[in-house]
Every structure is written in structure tokens, then in C-alpha cells.
Amino acid sequence: MLVRPPAVAGSFYPAERGELRGMVMKLLADAHSTQAYVDPPAAIIVPHAGYIYSGSTAALGYSHVSGFSHVVIYGPTHRVGIHGIALPGADAFATPLGKVPLWAEGVAAAESLEKVEIAPQVHEHEHSLEVQLPFIQQVLPDADILPLAVGWVEPGVVAEVIAALAGPDVLTVISSDLSHYLSYDDARDLDRSTITQILQLDPSLDHEQACGATPVNGMLLAAEELGLAPVLYGANNSGDTAGDKRRVVGYSSFGFYPPENAYK
Numbered sequence: 243m244l245v246r247p248p249a250v251a252g253s254f255y256p257a258e259r260g261e262l263r264g265m266v267m268k269l270l271a272d273a274h275s276t277q278a279y280v281d282p283p284a285a286i287i288v289p290h291a292g293y294i295y296s297g298s299t300a301a302l303g304y305s306h307v308s309g310f311s312h313v314v315i316y317g318p319t320h321r322v323g324i325h326g327i328a329l330p331g332a333d334a335f336a337t338p339l340g341k342v343p344l345w346a347e348g349v350a351a352a353e354s355l356e357k358v359e360i361a362p363q364v365h366e367h368e369h370s371l372e373v374q375l376p377f378i379q380q381v382l383p384d385a386d387i388l389p390l391a392v393g394w395v396e397p398g399v400v401a402e403v404i405a406a407l408a409g410p411d412v413l414t415v416i417s418s419d420l421s422h423y424l425s426y427d428d429a430r431d432l433d434r435s436t437i438t439q440i441l442q443l444d445p446s447l448d449h450e451q452a453c454g455a456t457p458v459n460g461m462l463l464a465a466e467e468l469g470l471a472p473v474l475y476g477a478n479n480s481g482d483t484a485g486d487k488r489r490v491v492g493y494s495s496f497g498f499y500p501p502e503n504a505y506k
Contacts, residue, residue, distance in 0.1 A: 243334060254293065287418060290374065313412070316390050318454040340431060417454055469500055
């Protein structure tokens with residue numbers, strides 16, 4: 243078995259198994275929603291910064307998740323670029339909580355799609371996908387995963403992949419932070435505008451608004467095709483959690499539901 247080892251354990255999240263499990267369980271326990279929903283979301287958008295900064299926001303999304311057998315994760319590339327969408331070429335990903343197997347049928351299906359290729363070097367140090375795994379291991383302990391690193395590609399291509407891999411037993415996870423390194427007040431203003439665009443399914447976000455703008459835009463396009471409506475679980479920034487307010491990073495958490503299965 244070819245296992246992709248953890249690259250950011252000990253920096254983005256704890257490297258010790260017990261500490262990590264306890265942290266994830268507490269973040270999920272503290273995630274309170276003022277909204278109730280009939281069914282779990284078909285897709286979520288969650289952030290991917292260090293857990294002390296964005297873990298509480300990510301937990302808002304994962305606290306609504308249950309019952310899925312497969313999780314397809316789309317995250318932007320931060321270290322190694324690619325003109326396409328990268329499969330890891332691995333059989334499993336490891337975290338301090340153990341190994342998570344890849345969804346073999348999903349890998350085969352993804353390989354047949356446009357702009358998808360096997361590129362292990364893109365995944366080797368990428369954090370946007372890895373930081374989602376401990377949450378998935380906690381809320382969906384029996385699920386397998388399909389991590390897809392999204393590079394320079396049209397959002398329409400991402401939307402086609404999302405739609406092709408979607409299904410009733412598949413959770414789609416879009417990994418993205420919002421604005422980066424603005425002042426607290428400027429970040430709040432820009433992030434408020436970005437959130438409005440997402441709620442309106444406006445697929446024209448740029449990378450100043452969200453580092454994962456390409457997969458987010460792809461999700462917004464796919465949502466229209468799949469008949470899904472977004473709801474906002476919550477948003478904040480690093481100035482609200484563990485950072486100062488001079489240069490902050492914005493975070494948000496959304497769920498996507500069939501309109502008849504969500505109510506506010």
C-alpha cells in the first residue's frame with residue numbers, strides 16, 4: 243500500500259494522536275448552529291488554516307455531516323502548481339489518527355475526466371486537503387476519500403468533475419480560506435461581499451477573495467446543475483480567534499442542500 247504521510251502534523255494541527263482527537267472532538271462539540279436541517283448537506287465549503295485559527299469555523303461545517311461513504315475533497319495548490327487537477331497516486335493518506343483509504347472507484351472515475359491526472363508531487367506538501375482529514379476521520383470514521391488538488395484550470399472543468407463524482411453517498415468538500423492579510427475591518431468588508439456572492443451562486447470570485455476561488459467557483463457552477471442551495475453556517479477571521487487584527491485571514495463555512503431539505 244502506498245501511503246501519503248502527513249506533511250503538516252505538528253504545525254497546522256497537533257501531531258500527537260490523543261491531543262489531536264481531543265482537539266477535534268472539542269471543536270465539534272463547541273460548534274453550535276442556529277439553524278436546523280432535515281438532511282446532511284451534499285457539499286460543504288470549509289477553511290484550511292491552522293486549527294487554532296480556523297478549526298472552529300471548519301467544525302461548523304463538519305458538525306452537520308453524517309452518513310456518507312465517500313468524501314471527495316477539492317483544495318487549491320499552494321506549493322506545486324499544475325495546469326489541471328491532481329490525483330495523489332496513493333492508496334491512502336495518513337494522519338496521527340490513522341490511515342484513510344482512497345475511494346478506488348472514485349479514482350478510476352476521476353482519471354477518465356478532463357484535466358485530471360496523477361501528480362504525487364502536487365500532494366506531497368499540500369495542506370489544503372490534509373487538514374480536512376482529522377475532521378473526516380472523526381465524523382465519518384468508515385468513509386474513504388478522494389483528494390483532488392486543483393491548479394490552474396477553468397472553474398467549469400472543476401464543476402464537471404464535481405457533478406460527475408457526486409452522489410447520494412458522496413460528500414463534496416471544498417477547502418478554501420477567504421481574504422488574506424488585510425486589516426481586520428477591510429477583511430470583514432471584503433469577506434462580507436464574498437459571502438454574498440457565494441450565497442447568490444455567483445461564480446466570479448477571484449483569488450484575492452478566496453485562495454480556493456477556483457474550486458469554490460466550480461462548486462457554485464455545479465450547485466446550479468445539481469439543484470443545490472447554499473446556506474452560511476458562520477464566518478470570522480484570524481483576528482477573532484488566535485491572531486492579531488493588523489493582518490488577518492478570513493474564514494467561512496457553508497452547506498449546500500436540495501432546497502426542499504433545508505430550512506432556516
